[in-house]
Amino acid sequence: xxxxxxxxxxxxxxxxxxxxxxxxxxxxxxxxxxxxxxxxxxxxxxxxxxxxxxxxxxxxxxxxxxxxxxxxxxxxxxxxxxxxxxxxxxxxxxxxxxxxxxxxxxxxxxxxxxxxxxxxxxxxxxxxxxxxxxxxxxxxxxxxxxxxxxxxxxxxxxxxxxxxxxxxxxxxxxxxxxxxxxxxxxxxxxxxxxxxxxxxxxxxxxxxxxxxxxxxxxxxxxxxxxxxxxxxxxxxxxxxxxxxxxxxxxxxxxxxxxxx
Amino acid sequence: xxxxxxxxxxxxxxxxxxxxxxxxxxxxxxxxxxxxxxxxxxxxxxxxxxxxxxxxxxxxxxxxxxxxxxxxxxxxxxxxxxxxxxxxxxxxxxxxxxxxxxxxxxxxxxxxxxxxxxxxxxxxxxxxxxxxxxxxxxxxxxxxxxxxxxxxxxx
Numbered sequence: 001x002x003x004x005x006x007x008x009x010x011x012x013x014x015x016x017x018x019x020x021x022x023x024x025x026x027x028x029x030x031x032x033x034x035x036x037x038x039x040x041x042x043x044x045x046x047x048x049x050x051x052x053x054x055x056x057x058x059x060x061x062x063x064x065x066x067x068x069x070x071x072x073x074x075x076x077x078x079x080x081x082x083x084x085x086x087x088x089x090x091x092x093x094x095x096x097x098x099x100x101x102x103x104x105x106x107x108x109x110x111x112x113x114x115x116x117x118x119x120x121x122x123x124x125x126x127x128x129x130x131x132x133x134x135x136x137x138x139x140x141x142x143x144x145x146x147x148x149x150x151x152x153x154x155x156x157x158x159x160x161x162x163x164x165x166x167x168x169x170x171x172x173x174x175x176x177x178x179x180x181x182x183x184x185x186x187x188x189x190x191x192x193x194x195x196x197x198x199x200x201x202x203x204x205x206x207x208x209x210x211x212x213x214x215x216x217x218x219x220x221x222x223x224x225x226x227x228x229x230x231x232x233x234x235x236x237x238x239x240x241x242x243x244x245x246x247x248x249x250x251x252x253x254x255x256x257x258x259x260x
Numbered sequence: 261x262x263x264x265x266x267x268x269x270x271x272x273x274x275x276x277x278x279x280x281x282x283x284x285x286x287x288x289x290x291x292x293x294x295x296x297x298x299x300x301x302x303x304x305x306x307x308x309x310x311x312x313x314x315x316x317x318x319x320x321x322x323x324x325x326x327x328x329x330x331x332x333x334x335x336x337x338x339x340x341x342x343x344x345x346x347x348x349x350x351x352x353x354x355x356x357x358x359x360x361x362x363x364x365x366x367x368x369x370x371x372x373x374x375x376x377x378x379x380x381x382x383x384x385x386x387x388x389x390x391x392x393x394x395x396x397x398x399x400x401x402x403x404x405x406x407x408x409x410x411x412x413x414x415x
Contacts, residue, residue: 044268051274051275051278052270055274095289156275156281159281159282159284160278163281163285188289189288197290198282202282
């Protein structure tokens with residue numbers, strides 16, 4: 001019993017210590033962003049590996065998610081003779097929820113795990129300590145550009161996901177199932193609001209990008225510098241990112257769409 | 261250096277694609293394009309019951325959308341629903357004896373305000389009021405009346 005309590009206390013304490021380290025790491029990263037701006041080359045390289053390389057998986061998944069939504073929505077809506085509302089259903093669910101959330105989950109899996117592995121390996125092979133020896137701050141040189149790149153790429157990826165998904169829903173809806181194309185678009189335009197739907201979706205994706213990049217970079221930076229430690233850190237990145245993205249999504253949704 | 265310049269091109273393409281996606285969402289998916297608020301003028305209409313009418317519900321005349329509902333409030337003195345209609349100022353030749361009615365698009369569709377032009381020579385102005393209104397048809401009420409009537413006939 002005493003041992004159990006001791007273990008519990010120890011785990012709680014290490015958890016809080018880690019959270020504290022993470023917060024401190026985040027502050028250092030954010031303050032390091034300023035020193036990235038005079039060297040945009042660092043940012044562009046990271047935008048390439050974080051954003052451009054995630055482009056394909058995001059667009060293809062978006063297309064299929066939109067097509068599935070179109071198909072499933074049609075079956076339910078046609079029971080009520082309301083298949084004209086298919087556009088509203090597809091667009092609202094993509095723009096408000098699925099676009100930001102699914103693209104953030106894919107982003108955490110595709111880009112986040114790669115970031116953790118890369119930085120963990122840099123730590124394991126003592127490249128980070130080597131930089132410190134040369135009086136180069138690894139946070140400014142390595143972490144901040146990656147953080148900024150993830151933070152900037154995420155809203156663009158989420159917007160692409162939603163846009164491609166809406167087109168996919170239209171392809172299935174009016175191409176395959178015969179929903180009127182004009183009704184698909186016009187009902188969507190009538191029901192979706194720029195401020196309430198699109199901007200809130202973008203805010204969500206910015207928050208998710210922030211959380212996912214922070215977790216991925218911190219787990220890599222904090223990894224035990226062995227091959228096993230790096231592999232564990234990579235797993236934790238994906239698991240923790242998924243948890244925090246879904247948890248944050250619930251909080252943001254209640255804040256944004258709660259009063260309707 | 262060749263490598264980094266193709267990388268730059270890809271980053272540029274990616275950012276451009278993302279921004280195009282955002283614009284697509286803004287213009288094609290949401291109502292931002294109709295949001296470019298042209299000048300509009302406001303008239304009020306008092307309904308006995310405005311049903312499921314909401315702010316931003318469309319206002320149409322002869323089936324064409326000419327404006328939207330900008331505010332709905334309850335008048336505690338007359339127990340009426342006061343609906344403010346904001347109408348595009350290019351349609352400023354509505355007669356002042358226009359009839360406003362709350363209709364439903366389809367059986368389960370959304371409700372909208374329909375304006376039927378009258379024959380007067382005077383036009384509605386900003387801040388004006390539509391005098392002749394027809395309330396929303398409440399399905400339960402209509403059903404109730406119908407049942408009541410058919411019961412009467414049987415006697």
